[in-house]
Structure formats: structure tokens, C-alpha cells
Amino acid sequence: MKKNGLRAGLSVVASAVLLGACTSGSGEKAKTLKGEVEVKALDLANVDSTVNPTDDFFRFANGKWLDRTEIPSDKGRWGSFMELRENTDNTVLGILKSAEEGGNLTEGSDQAKAVEFYKVGMDSLLAEKVGISPLETYFKQINDIKDKKDLQAYLGKQEVYGIGSYFGIFVMADLKNSDVNALYIGAGGIGLPDRDYYTKTDDKSKETRAEYLKHVIKMLELTGEVANTADANAKVIMDMETQMAQSMLTKEERRDPNKIYNKMSISDLSKLTPSIDWNAYLNTVGVKGVKEVIVSQPAYMQEVEKVFNKFSMDDIKAYLKWHLIHSTAGSLDSKFVAESFNFYGKYLGGKEEMSARWKRVLAATNGTLGEAVGQLYVDQVFPPEAKENAVEMVQNIIDTYKERIQNLEWMSEDTKKMAQKKLDFLTVKIGYPDSWKDYSKLEVSDKSYIENVLNSRKFRHEENMEKIGKPVDKAEWHMNPQTVNAYYNPTSNEIVFPAAILQPPFYNYKADAAVNYGGIGGVIGHEISHGFDDQGSRFDETGNLKNWWTEEDYAQFNKRTAQLVEQYDAYEPVEGAHVSGQFTLGENIGDLGGITAAYFGLQKYFDKHGKPENIDGLTPEQRFFMSWATIWRSKAKDEYLRTQVNTDPHSPAMFRANGPLTDFEAFYEAFEVKEGDQMYRPDSLRVEIW
DSSP: OOOGGGGGGGGGEEESOOOOOOSOOOOEEEEETEEEEEEEESOGGOTTSSOOOOHHHHHHHHHHHHHHHHOOTTSSEEEEHHHHHHHHHHHHHHHHHHHHHOOOOTTTHHHHHHHHHHHHHHHHHHHHHTTTGGGGGHHHHTTTTTSHHHHHHHHHHHHTTTOSHHHHHHHHTTTTTTEEEEEEEEOOOOOOTHHHHHHHOOOHHHHHHHHHHHHHHHHHHHHHHOHHHHHHHHHHHHHHHHHHTTSOOTGGGGGOTSSSOOEEHHHHHHHHTSOOOOHHHHTTTTTSSSEEEEEEEEHHHHHHHHHHSOHHHHHHHHHHHHHHHHHHHHGHHHHHHHEEHHHHHHHHOOOOOOHHHHHHHHHHHHHHHHHHHHHHHHHHHOOHHHHHHHHHHHHHHHHHHHHHHHHHSSOOOOHHHHHHHHHTTEEEEEEEEEEEOOOTOOOSSSOOOHHHHHHHHHHHHHHHHHTSBBBBTTTTTOOOTSSSOOOTTTTTTTEEEGGGSSSSSTTTTTTTTTHHHHHHHHHHHHHHHTTTSSSGBBBBBBBBBOOOOOOOEEEHHHHHHHHHHHHHHHHOSTTOOOOOOOHHHHHHHHHHHHHHHHHHHHHHHHHHHHHOOBBTTOOOOOOOHOOOOOHTTTEEEEHHHHHHHOOOOOOHHHHHHHGEEEEEEEHHHHHHHHHSTTTOOOOOGGGOOO
């Protein structure tokens, strides 16, 4: 599930897989704007035979590709995930254009709205003509603020449109009563990607803060502020955000669901922030009758109260103005779009140039009317056979997981029973939802792109608030069918695989089973493993935050995960930028458990269907591991990697490919890894959890 700044305190919501010529089975045709292209299941032209697979398997499997591939100028990284995403975007764009040109869309239908949203977004001349005029009403509301009562009224209004100042509210399953939707308050309101950017004292962090300050100044100047005023306001904004950031939980602390589950009454919330009349605020955002709220970071809310009392109202208004522009910049005219890209895309992300407008607008269209577009996508490009063949693979891997849990030496029978129960209750969703989302209440017009974006935010807000206190819709999907990704949701105990990821190199239903199990099989195992990682293991079979472990078993689990933390702490993709083993622990457990379950699931498949011969000199087991390395094929710029290790719970691709293999005995056997090889890890240091 997409996680934004306001949900940062609740990263437990869902865990995604992202990050993120051989004839091993037939190739698969992928549609693009330039026609169909052959996508090979496993391409030995990418292999660097000068590298020993026992020294650097990632480089061995992908070296020739790494040598000849240039990262596109509009990307900070490039690889299997991005290639498939690009092909899928081309396909979706072609579908939208065909829908528009075909003349068969019913006026006012969800699909017609998607086409109109995209069409208006692509009208760059209209964007330049409109400028920031649609925001003038919000600037006026900010300028009219005289006291805390006015401030509270504005905060409620801006929440409806997803502006994101100070904090945000949202609705999702109650972590301890997962059948019912609850109201949450999350920490937010900072412009840098994470609180650590404000607190670290190394030279790079200091440089980043200086660049951010310059960026805020430029953005304020674009709104019409004179240089001296913009400079003074930017410094105030930086001071305010720094004070708030220092009170936030670290990204590692946010991984503990018990730390972010703080249910309290409205009156208790008022004690944290007496400057806000919460009943009035909730009424403004369309929430009535709520008596309790779950506060992800109480200490942060207390700090917000201090900010309200420390800074002048003019200072607060400067901050509100900045976040209005910051949250809408990508949908405004070219000046704002370019300046936002210069800092977030170029400086932090390592991109040389901005993505084409069609890519940016298509992403927004998918984010706004994703299932309306997804319905067209599924109808045209997703074969039923792909779903049918994937079902057997999923079941084999689940059955493998059950067998492995039953045979664990470190886990007691009582805990094993609960783990097995969790697998029995696991829901699997493949391809697309059984029923499609209704966008009839979403207003899309030809007035301006930014107004359509704001309307879409209002629609999502109202749709979300409508769920408060109601039963959780377990049939709902949190990714669109055209999304190249997958996820596990602990509060629903479900694994979800959108149609778009069921393509090469992850999956080719016509191809060799070994390649498929090493690709999408590893992804399937990864998502199942999230149910038993450092976060998912806190939730029971019905999705409730509830301990189902004996004390001794949980100590054994933590002993093994501590080894994995130590292993990944040692990885340094860029000098001075280490992976945080604790922050990436859930994904690393997912990768290790995923490849293990997929490998033994493949053996189960062989038991039923027979084991194939070698292909191109590779055994089935070797093809399995080659496929695993292929899905993580990627190269990235240093700027991207620095930002990734600071903000992304997924380890960089080379460590996702190699890290689990150094712990997995089957890999040692497949490639005859021995002591002295760089991929070799002594038995005492090898981690085995699931």
C-alpha cells in the first residue's frame, strides 16, 4: 500500500515487494506503444562469465546488462522492476488512447472520467494559463487567520484536500480489532523525506538541509514573495520543521506496531493539544460521533502544541503557505513543477531530467481512478491462464511453508499450531478485484489539472472518512491491477498480486517452472513471509495485533532476526551510507523466507510433474537462482542509493539478490560454494528463520 508522510507512523499497514539469449522456456510478448517486444524468461546474454557465481552472484547473473545499460536520464535507478513498469505504462497509455478514440465510452462513466482526467492533465498550455490561481482561495484562507480558532478551521479545510500541515487523519482497520475501521492521527508536516534528515550531523545531512532551505526560498519566491521575505520565512519554516522532526519516532521505532498504537478518548487527545477543539475540527473534516482515536505518535502531537504556542501566527501562516505549495507543486505550472523536481528528483533522487509529462500524468491518473483504468487493462491484456497457473504455485508455496514450520526445531508445538492457523486463514488475491470501485462521486472537469487533483483528494478523503466505525471490507484491494508490485496486509492476513506483476521476468505462465518459481515464486514467498516478519508476526490469524507466541519462542525468533540485522548492517552501497538492518528487517526476512519457500515449493512441483532436464547447461536449481537474481537486476545512482537507505525499508537490489543466498544451503549446493568464496558465510553466521 502506498505510504505517505502522514501515514509514516503506521508503516505496518502493508508490506510490498518493491524495493523492487537463453531459451529457458518460451518468451512472452509485451505490448508497448512501439508494438510487441519479446521478453525472454531468462537471458544468458546478461551473464558476466568472467565473474565467479560463488563470489558475486548478482554480478555474475546481471553483469553484461549492468555494463551495457545506462540509467535513463529521468530515473535514479533502472532495472527489471522499472523496465516492466515502463512497458506496463506504455500499455496502459495505449489503452486510454484507444478508449478515447474509440468513441464507445459512456459519458460520465468511470472510464470516461479517467480519460478526461488524463486529457486535462496533458494540457500544458492550460496549466500555464491557469497558474496558481486555483490556490488563491486557500492563500486567502491562510492570510485571514488571526488566532488559533481560525487556524483550527483552516487545518480542517486543508485536511480534506490532503495538504498535510502538522498532522493528518485517516481511517483503516483497528490494529487490535481488525474487523472494524478506526480513526487514526498520524505525524506529518515536514518537507524532507524523514526526521533523520533534520537530526543527523554528518556533512551530507548538513548539505541536504542547506539545499532544502534554498528550495523553500525559491518556491516561496515563485508565489510572489520578495527575496528578503522568502529568505526569512524559509528559515522559520526550517526551524519549525526541525523542532517537530526531533520529536518523531525514528524509522526503526515506527516498525513496532505497539509503539504506534495509542488509542485515546477525544478528551485525552485534547490534553495533548489543548489549542485544538477536536470536536469542532472533526466536524470540519466530516467526522461525527467519534469518541476515540488512535494516535500514532503522542509525543509528536505534544510538540505540535508547543509549536502553536512558540511561533507567531505570521510564522505559522508562512509554514502553511509553504506546505500548500509543496503538496500541489507537481500539478501546477512549469515553474513550480521544475523547482520541485530540481530538489526532490535531481538532488535527492539523482535524476538528470524530469520524466515526460505523459508519464507523470498517467501516474496521477492511476492514483486517482486506478480501478477504472485497471478494468480496461485487465479486459485487454491479462489472460485467464496466467491467473490459473499462478494459483497452483501459490498453493505449493503455502503448503511448503506449513511443512517447514512444522519441522522447525526452535519453535514449540503451541506456537506452531498458531502459525499454522495463520496460514490456514491466509487470503490470496490474484490479478484484480471481484468488484470494481465506484467513482461516480468524483468530479472531473476541463477547468484545470490542479482542480481535478484537489477534487480527487477530496473524493478519497470523503470515501475514507465514510468507513469510520464500519466493518472492514476484506474484498477491497489497495493496489491497482496495472501496478507492478505485490503486498501483504497484516490486518486482513492477505497476500495480493496485481495482474501487472504476473509478467516476465517475474512470471511467464508458458515458461520453465524453475524460472517462474525463482521469479514470481520468490515474490509469493516474500509476501507470505511478511506474515511472519518482525511486524507481521505480531498479528494473529484474523489480523489483530495480538501475541500468539510463547516467551521462549519469541526470544528464539529475535535471536535469529538479530543475526539478520547484523548481516545487513554491514552492507554499504555508497561510501558512508550503510543499510540499516533494523529498518530493513521485515523486507530482509521476506526475501530470505521467500526464496526458501519458493525453492522447496519448486521441489514439490517436481514431485508432482517430474523434474526437467538441464537447459543451456543449467540445472533446474541453477535456473531457479538465476531467475531470482534477474528480478533484482538493477543499477542506481549514488544519490538515489543515499536516499534509499535513509527512507526505504527495502535493501538495495544487489543485497536483495545476494544477501539471502549467502544464508541458504541450497544455493551452496547448486553452485558448489565453498570456504574462501566471497558468497560463503560460515555455518555459525548463516541465518535460517522460516
